[in-house]
Amino acid sequence: MSETPIQLRPVVLSDRENLFHWRNHAAVRQYALQADEIDWESHCRWLDATLQNPQRALLMGAQDGAPVGVLRYDVAGAEALVSVYLVPQRMGQGLGAPLLVAGHEWLSSHYPQVRQLNAQIVPGNVASIKVFERAGYQAVSPQAQQGILQYVYRF
Numbered sequence: 001m002s003e004t005p006i007q008l009r010p011v012v013l014s015d016r017e018n019l020f021h022w023r024n025h026a027a028v029r030q031y032a033l034q035a036d037e038i039d040w041e042s043h044c045r046w047l048d049a050t051l052q053n054p055q056r057a058l059l060m061g062a063q064d065g066a067p068v069g070v071l072r073y074d075v076a077g078a079e080a081l082v083s084v085y086l087v088p089q090r091m092g093q094g095l096g097a098p099l100l101v102a103g104h105e106w107l108s109s110h111y112p113q114v115r116q117l118n119a120q121i122v123p124g125n126v127a128s129i130k131v132f133e134r135a136g137y138q139a140v141s142p143q144a145q146q147g148i149l150q151y152v153y154r155f
Helices: 013-024 040-052 096-110 126-134
Strands: 007-010 056-063 066-076 079-086 116-121 149-154
Touching: 007 096, 013 040, 013 066, 040 056, 056 096, 066 096, 079 096, 096 126, 116 126, 126 149
Parallel strands: 079 116
Antiparallel strands: 007 056, 056 066, 066 079, 116 149
16 A cells, blocks of 8 residues: 555546446445435436535545545534545555545645534444544444444544
8 A cells, every 4th residue: 555645636527427436336335324326317416516515525535646535524613524435446445544634634724614523424334433533533422323323523
């Protein structure tokens, strides 16, 4: 694995097809909060709305020029909800925590009012729990609430 830092950039319309295939990949959907496959038209509507929403940041992470994953931040005042997934071919390479940490730095410079990140993890998703913990997130409570584990990161 390369030690090159992960670079982030905003997602653009030309990323549409890759995002569609990655998000619908079985390994990505397995632990997604909404695990159903997404049809092309719904994906296009969602991406168009996302790219127009100033309270939502959708970022592509890349290392050595190759995509590694996608971060989404839904900003609400001093807090933001984070969502992350890795490109299926890059899973298992130890890139999840570095992607989240790169996101912390990006968010601090683009949304400095955000002081807390919230994450929701499906119980049983041990890999995501480890990734978030390595990136500095802490469990809000040891029990799942409404079937979801809650994690928080404070700046």
